[in-house]
Amino acid sequence: MDIYRDLARPLIFRFTDPEAAHAWSLHTLGKIAEGSLAKSLDPIFKYTHPLLQTKLWGLDFANPLGVAAGFDKNAEAVLAWEHLGFGLTEVGTVTRHAQPGNPQPRLFRLPEDKAVINRMGFNNDGADKLLEQLKDRKTGIPLGINLGKSKITPLEEASVDYLYSFQKLYDFGDYFVVNVSSPNTPGLRELQQSDRLAEILAVLSEANPIQKPLLIKIAPDLSWEAIDDVLLLCERFKLAGIIATNTTIARDGLKTSMNETGGLSGKPLRLRSTEVIAHIYKTTQGRLPIVGVGGIFSGEDAWDKIIHGASLLQTYTGWIYEGPWIVSRILKFLVSKLEQEGFKNLQEAVGSGVSS
Numbered sequence: 001m002d003i004y005r006d007l008a009r010p011l012i013f014r015f016t017d018p019e020a021a022h023a024w025s026l027h028t029l030g031k032i033a034e035g036s037l038a039k040s041l042d043p044i045f046k047y048t049h050p051l052l053q054t055k056l057w058g059l060d061f062a063n064p065l066g067v068a069a070g071f072d073k074n075a076e077a078v079l080a081w082e083h084l085g086f087g088l089t090e091v092g093t094v095t096r097h098a099q100p101g102n103p104q105p106r107l108f109r110l111p112e113d114k115a116v117i118n119r120m121g122f123n124n125d126g127a128d129k130l131l132e133q134l135k136d137r138k139t140g141i142p143l144g145i146n147l148g149k150s151k152i153t154p155l156e157e158a159s160v161d162y163l164y165s166f167q168k169l170y171d172f173g174d175y176f177v178v179n180v181s182s183p184n185t186p187g188l189r190e191l192q193q194s195d196r197l198a199e200i201l202a203v204l205s206e207a208n209p210i211q212k213p214l215l216i217k218i219a220p221d222l223s224w225e226a227i228d229d230v231l232l233l234c235e236r237f238k239l240a241g242i243i244a245t246n247t248t249i250a251r252d253g254l255k256t257s258m259n260e261t262g263g264l265s266g267k268p269l270r271l272r273s274t275e276v277i278a279h280i281y282k283t284t285q286g287r288l289p290i291v292g293v294g295g296i297f298s299g300e301d302a303w304d305k306i307i308h309g310a311s312l313l314q315t316y317t318g319w320i321y322e323g324p325w326i327v328s329r330i331l332k333f334l335v336s337k338l339e340q341e342g343f344k345n346l347q348e349a350v351g352s353g354v355s356s
């Protein structure tokens with residue numbers, strides 16, 4: 001029996017509002033991580049193995065699985081994630097201005113589909129507060145900071161908005177992500193168009209004195225041509241990598257009938273996200289590191305993303321459905337797969353399932 005899936009999840013899903021449950025768990029994790037109890041989580045959740053170690057962008061990752069952006073927007077539980085076994089964490093999306101996000105309800109569970117729809121709308125405390133939070137907290141695992149545009153900032157001034165947060169938080173992130181792919185900020189995804197994106201990337205590249213890894217996060221709903229345009233920009237601005245993918249506005253094949261707008265995540269996103277990863281890997285001939293995210297619930301899902309081209313992975317919805325043991329479960333599976341297939345390290349397996 002799985003304590004989370006069989007006991008805790010049914011109770012949580014039945015008796016709690018999704019956003020309240022999320023806020024409670026973040027708050028609790030934050031409190032645990034700040035206290036002396038944090039280390040006691042290690043033997044329960046952490047799984048280490050030399051085969052899982054990855055070096056990328058000059059950073060050492062004990063394992064390739066991270067917590068995806070949006071889970072810990074304000075870095076409230078930023079010290080908890082390493083004790084829950086993750087190999088990297090990404091805070092944000094943070095915007096220049098603090099903002100409340102969209103009216104509630106804005107987060108919906110679709111248990112039959114093992115999915116979530118959200119239209120949070122970048123609710124966050126803003127870059128200045130995030131700085132305060134990160135200043136006294138040094139994580140033991142690489143930390144990414146995911147940057148977005150404030151709702152009140154017009155699209156034409158987006159680069160100034162991104163730049164403000166980038167400069168403010170520059171010393172605290174090991175890597176930075178330009179998020180232009182959330183469906184919940186009006187017009188944001190238009191920034192994925194070449195000219196607008198080029199402006200943002202130009203401004204941030206100029207303000208990157210020690211060449212911190214800069215990545216872009218894309219939507220799964222882009223056409224192949226639009227993705228290829230983004231890839232050209234990645235090359236032009238020497239971006240460190242790409243995160244594929246954000247949530248989808250598609251609703252294909254859902255069992256649940258629900259008319260809520262927002263981004264869909266979880267199992268229904270898995271195949272599309274992997275398809276996008278494989279396309280990027282093939283087009284760039286494996287030269288651009290990919291962070292694979294979308295519908296990872298199991299070791300098999302994680303392995304599939306790796307062999308289709310992902311060097312690092314992230315999960316959000318899988319963690320909600322499978323609980324905290326998902327991390328060690330996935331990592332153990334990856335080790336057994338690497339051993340079985342005779343790979344000497346994780347990097348060797350990346351893209352091994354993509355035909356050239």
Ligand SMILES: Cc1cc2nc3c(=O)[nH]c(=O)nc-3n(C[C@H](O)[C@H](O)[C@H](O)COP(=O)(O)O)c2cc1C
Nearest residue numbers: 068069070093118245246265266294295315316317
């Ligand atoms: C409630 C919720 C809020 C999210 N907020 C953000 C966000 O602020 N920034 C971002 O880049 N992605 C955000 N995401 C997208 C996730 O980071 C991830 O890309 C997406 O959910 C797909 O992964 P999953 O299927 O493992 O959830 C959010 C996802 C959910 C479910």
